Every structure is written in structure tokens, then in C-alpha cells.
Amino acid sequence: MCPTHPDAALVEDYHAGDMICPECGLVVGDRVVDVGSEWRTFSNDKNAKDASRVGAAENSLLDGGDLSTMIATTSGTDQLTDDSGRPMYSNRRTLNSSDRTLLNAFREIGQMADRLNLPKMIADRANTLFKQVHEGKTLKGRSNDAIASACMYIACRQEGVPRTFKEICAVSKISKKDIGRVFKMILKTLETNVELITTGDFMSRFCSNLNLPTKVQKAATYIARKAVEMDLVPGRSPISVAAAAIYMASQASEDKKTQKEIGDIAGVAEVTIKQSYKLMYPKAHELFPEDFKFFTPIDQLPTQ
Numbered sequence: 001m002c003p004t005h006p007d008a009a010l011v012e013d014y015h016a017g018d019m020i021c022p023e024c025g026l027v028v029g030d031r032v033v034d035v036g037s038e039w040r041t042f043s044n045d046k047n048a049k050d051a052s053r054v055g056a057a058e059n060s061l062l063d064g065g066d067l068s069t070m071i072a073t074t075s076g077t078d079q080l081t082d083d084s085g086r087p088m089y090s091n092r093r094t095l096n097s098s099d100r101t102l103l104n105a106f107r108e109i110g111q112m113a114d115r116l117n118l119p120k121m122i123a124d125r126a127n128t129l130f131k132q133v134h135e136g137k138t139l140k141g142r143s144n145d146a147i148a149s150a151c152m153y154i155a156c157r158q159e160g161v162p163r164t165f166k167e168i169c170a171v172s173k174i175s176k177k178d179i180g181r182v183f184k185m186i187l188k189t190l191e192t193n194v195e196l197i198t199t200g201d202f203m204s205r206f207c208s209n210l211n212l213p214t215k216v217q218k219a220a221t222y223i224a225r226k227a228v229e230m231d232l233v234p235g236r237s238p239i240s241v242a243a244a245a246i247y248m249a250s251q252a253s254e255d256k257k258t259q260k261e262i263g264d265i266a267g268v269a270e271v272t273i274k275q276s277y278k279l280m281y282p283k284a285h286e287l288f289p290e291d292f293k294f295f296t297p298i299d300q301l302p303t304q
Helices: 097-115 120-136 144-158 165-170 176-190 200-209 214-229 238-252 259-266 270-287
Strands: 011-013 018-020 027-029 069-071 089-091
Touching (some): 097 144, 120 144, 144 165, 144 176, 200 259, 214 238, 238 259, 259 270
Antiparallel strands (some): 011 018, 018 027, 069 089
């Protein structure tokens, strides 16, 4: 502030970098740093309002980091220039079809990750997988969207947050059959593997989406694990076993859920849940944990 006029609003001289008192003209501060944005334009059109200082963020998966440019030339060796005689520059993405393919795939993977509420590291893993497949050129002729969807499915399983084929299919434009086919081809091509899916991988998410309490989730997890250990559901997918276990646990509690409600969340048909439940029901008294508090006794549970 000005020592003589402490209440005066100081005026900043942007050109000189000074803070000046408007009452007496005293330079209160000099060499003031301008914290405003410094816009520069590299546009070929000098009349265009291009308020960008640099290009897009660097992407290490693209050739040249997505920051390089190329000088445009004609069919011969003459260089293209604008009206002022300056050389015209163009982004490499407009010339490199490989980078354009990668950018489109990365955009699709990012959109799928957003719809599935997945963190960025899952999308980054899927982007890396897609680049490996793209550079290998072993899946030529396959849709890039199908490859991107399969890479997202693999990335989810490798990061320990698996999603079902139906969930991936719901946020992409590819059918479940095509995603499964490309998924097997990628595993064979990259010579990689994924962890086997278990019922516990989906239990917490399904129960949370069904608004079931923790006690029901713990009981359902125990029931599913016990049913697998006792070999009561041979050949059944972990998703259908998890859905049947949730149905059994919820029916024994006060928070009952129908097969349709569970099927809508798990992406499993009602008849599939019913078939798995019928295999588990005869041994129901051995499946529940010992400390489970029954609201509905086992002998009063639905038979199917």
C-alpha cells in the first residue's frame, strides 16, 4: 500500500511492471510479475484467434509423442507457403494413418472407461494392449472397435477389477460374441494370460448395486465359495453362481431380492439363476455360515 494514501487502490502498469498510487503517483512496487496467461499463436492465418500456446498433451504411445509437426510440401519439392510467404505447418496426425488409428482407439477406450466408472490406469493399460496388438499386425481385418473392447476387458481382469462381457458390450458398439472371439485371439497373439474369474470378484459390486447390507454380502460370498468347493455347480459360470448365492442369502434375510432384480444387475437370465439355485438348494443347510442370523428359516426358502 502507499504509505501516504493507505486506502487508495493501486494501479498496475503492465508495460513497466510497476504498482503506482493514483493519488500521488508514487511507485510502490516495481518488477511485478504478470501472472496472467501468455498467449502465443503459431497459426498460419495471422487473423485467426488461436489462443493455444502448445499442442495437445504428450502421448508416449504415439510416434513422436504427438508433438511433432511436418512442413507441408506440394507433389514436387516446393514448400507450401501462406499469403505472407511463411512455411505452412501441419500436425503429423493428419498424415500418419497409424497414429490416427491409435488416437481413435484411445478415444473409444477412454469413453468406455468413463461409462464403466473405471480409473485412468485401467484405460492406460487397455491403450498399451491396443498398441501392442496394432503394432503386431496379427489381427488385420478385425474391427478396431472390437479390439479396443477386448483390450478393455483384458485390462479390467489384469488390474483385478473384472467386468463381464455383457458390461463391456453395453458400453461399446460390438456384440458379445465378437468381443469374446477377439479376446481369445489377443491372448494367443500376445502370449499373455489373465487371472481366472471367481465369484468374489463380482459379489461386492452386485450386492452394492442391489443395496444389500454387509451381512447379506458376507453370507452370499460364503455360500458361493462353499458351493464351488463342494462341487455343487459344475460347469456354471462364476457370475451365475454369484447371482444364485445372492438370491439364496437375500431370501434367508429380511432384505429379499427377486431373481429378476438380481438378474438385471448381474446381467444373467432368470432361468440361469434358477438352474444354479436348484443345484445349490438341496445342500443349503451346509452352505450358510454358522453365525448367520436367519430371518426366514432354510426349510421355508423357495425351492427354485
